[in-house]
Amino acid sequence: MESARRPILFVSLPECGLLNPLLVLAGELSRQGVEDLWFATDEPRREDVCGTVRRTPVRFASLGEVIPELSAVTWPDDVYRQVTQPSRFRAHRAVIRQSYKPVLQAEKFRRLQEIVDEVRPTLMVVDCMSGFAVDLAVSRDIPFVLSVPFLPSNVLTSHHPLTKGHTPRDFPVPHSGLPRRMNLAQRVANQLFKLRTLAMFLNPAMGRVLQEDARIRKKLGLPPPNPMTRIDKAEMVLCNSVAELDYPFDIPEKVRLVGAVLPPLPETTGDDPVRKWLDDQSSVVYMGFGTITRLTREQVGSLVEVARRLADEHQVLWKLPAEQQHLLPPAGELPHNLRIESWVPSQLDVLAHPAVKAFFTHGGGNGFHEGLYFGKPLVVRPLWVNCWDQAVRGLDSRVSLTLDHPETIAVDDVVDKLTRVLTEPSFHENAERIGALQRAAGGRTAAADLILGLPALV
Template identity: 65%
Template sequence: MDSTRRPILFVSSPESGLLNPLLTLAGELSGRGVEELWFATDEPRRRDIEAIIGKTPVEFASLGEVVPEMSAVTWDDETYRAVTQPSRFKAHRAVLRHTCDPKLRVEKYHALETAVDKIEPALMIIESMSLFAVELAITKKIPFMLSVPFMPSNVLTSHTPFSKSYTAPGFPVPHSGLPFEMTFTQRITNRVFKLRTLAMFLNPSLSKVMAQDGPLRRELGISDAARGQMARIDNAEAILSYSVTGLDYPFPVPAKMRLVGAMVPPLPQAPGDHRLSDWLDKQDSVVYMGFGTITRLARDQVQSFVEVARRLDGRHQILWKLPSDQQEFLPPVAELPGNLRIETWVPSQFDVLAHPSVKVFFTHAGGNGYHEGLYFGKPLVVRPLWVDCYDQAVRGEDFGISLTLDRPETVDPDDVVDKLTRVIEDGSFSERAQQFALRQREAGGRAAAADLVLASPSLK
């Protein structure tokens, strides 16, 4: 590579929760005038990359179309029900079974390899679930940083009992939804969770699929150094974690992991959206309901949320981001309560959360939502959706910043109204959220992450 060239290549899956933090980081570097920025992801996200406006362009490198098995947005209803079922282990198992086929990475690996050979990056910034990109970086000996939009322990804790882990053996295993201080029964459940995960891969049906991994690795020329759950951690130059101390259970965080807080773009993110901001200006107390891009609400759940708004009428306004395909479950407009405002799409969730009229964030508690709500000092009410959402939910309760619905799958209006009312009226929730807002701002966010990137020895 020409010694004067120092290209930086971002790589991410197309899922919004994984992609968005890197869009913010790429935008920060572009705004600083950093040259030769590239972003590799799936073709449907081309416009998002091309929409980054700064002093220097961010070039798009296409990884082709979305692989349906790898994108939760495209899963069929049966798969969606399996990965969001109440049983924590069965949901965890369903996700792994659906996504662990080694053949799924071949197309992306080849596409990224073509891009890498063209760009010759000095540094790669890789979203933590893009394991094909980690394998390629390790194989080609390209320095890389890992982007982690989850809690730190999510990527540092082993899912099986005999693998390397950066946390203690009794630490809550990811996706279990178990607390740090466990009862005797919960400690047994935690151990069994890991054993069952190991047994799942020893099952004949899945082990037959996984037997293809070795031959595929040899065919692709993947280095043996890329093997193992912790290869992405051990081989990373640095790990960018969008969290702060105190939002995860305590454990010794490795020096290479840098806690920079939520990745929030410059605000207002949608300065021309006066329609929604003017409405917020007129309200005293707003509950913002936003359950991410993956959540699929059924008719009875939608109607239960409408009933929640009805019961809060006269006390709080409700702003609900509800996709158009789920709005067909709503009652006629004339029957909706007057305090309910429904938006198909919110131009900027950051702008909404930043508004002082918003008093609580009613969320599924994905990794980004958990941290972003608290960045703006908003306490949470949580309807966890799947896998890591339950981990964030239990931590939020333990840290005094949120309450979780008793039965998220059924959406009981009595329970929802009770949780929202308690979080809004008990000032301790807001006080704790404000403390974490200050801590996140001190962590530096996008500016701190960009500084770490530019300080990389590979760019010198």
């Protein structure tokens, strides 16, 4: 393929859910021989970026160390409890309060300014949560592509009534977890969600943050913030989903749905003990709750009991981080059908394996789409904000079930829902249908072709 001959700069926060699709896309462009590829993210991700190199270099540009206040992985336990609490609005509010830090965002903006001055990109490809990168691209008049690892409505729906979005006014507001077909109480709750979001910014404490943001933006020469700027100013919005997973609405032409953006599989070769173990099984439930989930001892005990209840018919593979394994009962008390790994070499290889029959997940954007890409029905324990929106879409699409009380992980509830998605054929059939649609959407190769076809690179 002909080289673009002009620098392409990827920019992402370090969280896996935002970073991974862009790493795959950068790797695909490298595989196709595209020159002048750069990737800006936080310093701890240097090795991951270097690992994307295939035929042509992908040069790492450091945004510095991770700022703990901006990374959900490093938030204190009290903040974690606030952003994952059962009240969806309060959790939504807690995320905004924790992540809306103008001074810290300005640090990343200034560092990215230095990188842009060096690289002089013709095009930027930016994860949808890196507002500082969108601000810089707009202020410098650099064409940019927005990467969205969520449902399209997540970025096209306004969070409050004063901003016009690209969905109908009665559409479920992001992070509410409300369905499209609402009863009267839900319609009222949907409108209140928007009004309460607006009211949050009228609070004196948040007002001081807004004033601080205005001072910083004026000093940097930036216009007032507008949540729809990232959509309206983008050359293209690359969304890692398909329309059939979201509720129907008129999707703008610039939003291109490519399904899950995955690397070539298998990712692991040679002596992979997890794959060898899977080869010997007939039915496996895979439990993986992402990199942010922090389980309690009681929740870990409940999940061990879930595996015990499934022992007659199913094996259970559980990716449980090493730092949480001290919460497990003694090894001698674990059920024989439970295999625990602190890390699996490739979650994608696990989900692609024919022995895996269901995925028990937190419902994050990547995991939700990846499980369905491989035709696996889901049981969802929503962790926070966007997870609730994916969970309700999955429920209405008949590809998943959602726990009644995710915060407690009631054993009977989990076993009942896992049994249903494992035994009722419709869940598997619908998941296979969505998987076929995602594969037809083209994934990483379609995304790469769309980027290389943009006027900025021609």
